[in-house]
Amino acid sequence: xQQLNQSPQSMFxxxxxxxxxxxxxxxxxxTWLWYKQDPGEGPVLLIALYKAGELTSNGRLTAQFGIxxxxxxxxxxxxxxxxxxxxxxxxxxxSYGKLTFGQxxxxxxxx
Amino acid sequence: xxxxxxxxxxxVTQMGQEVILRCVPISNHLYFYWYRQILGQKxxxxxxxxxxxxxxxxxIFDDQFSVERPDGSNFTLKIRSTKLEDSAMYFCASSKASxxxxxxxxxxxxxxx
Numbered sequence: 001x002q003q004l005n006q007s008p009q010s011m012f013x014x015x016x017x018x019x020x021x022x023x024x025x026x027x028x029x030x031t032w033l034w035y036k037q038d039p040g041e042g043p044v045l046l047i048a049l050y051k052a053g054e055l056t057s058n059g060r061l062t063a064q065f066g067i068x069x070x071x072x073x074x075x076x077x078x079x080x081x082x083x084x085x086x087x088x089x090x091x092x093x094x095s096y097g098k099l100t101f102g103q104x105x106x107x108x109x110x111x
Numbered sequence: 112x113x114x115x116x117x118x119x120x121x122x123v124t125q126m127g128q129e130v131i132l133r134c135v136p137i138s139n140h141l142y143f144y145w146y147r148q149i150l151g152q153k154x155x156x157x158x159x160x161x162x163x164x165x166x167x168x169x170x171i172f173d174d175q176f177s178v179e180r181p182d183g184s185n186f187t188l189k190i191r192s193t194k195l196e197d198s199a200m201y202f203c204a205s206s207k208a209s210x211x212x213x214x215x216x217x218x219x220x221x222x223x224x
Contacts, residue, residue, distance in 0.1 A: 042215035
């Protein structure tokens with residue numbers, strides 16, 4: 001089946017630092033999405049990317065849809081304690097929108 | 112802001128029992144989904160539902176699983192005879208258009224004992 005490889009698995013950073021995480025796939029996706037999940041909650045959409053090469057920002061978050069359609073990255077600038085959580089990439093190939101999720105990146109921010 | 116509502120938030124059931132997980136999608140959304148997340152693992156697709164029928168399902172969604180939209184607002188996932196390995200968080204999601212960015216519910220934690 002389709003697999004997304006997300007890295008790193010976890011990150012421990014100081015408040016104020018920038019963060020970068022990425023996802024790669026052996027197959028093409030037509031949509032890339034980035035979600036954040038807090039403990040006991042469902043994933044919350046951060047950024048959606050629909051075109052190869054697209055670079056999109058949402059506040060301190062920036063994400064790019066790779067030109068090959070097989071990868072995406074998410075950057076968080078000037079991290080703050082509330083950025084703590086698990087970040088998931090997700091890709092979709094079909095028009096009905098089934099999502100394939102990466103394994104997640106656990107982000108810890110030290111004040 | 113509109114949200115997807117799931118009930119119950121936590122369900123404990125004995126192995127072999129049937130469970131029904133309930134979801135109320137956002138009212139003007141047309142596509143509905145169930146996903147599963149085993150503790151500490153990634154979110155996995157189970158099934159998508161559109162126009163009152165299943166549009167896609169994963170290999171996890173075997174004959175023990177079924178979905179239904181019994182009325183205009185509810186969307187349910189039934190597990191007919193639960194197994195220990197069915198213990199997981201189950202998330203319902205809905206979207207207005209196929210690439211409109213899903214909205215996920217807060218999940219139902221199912222514990223099979």
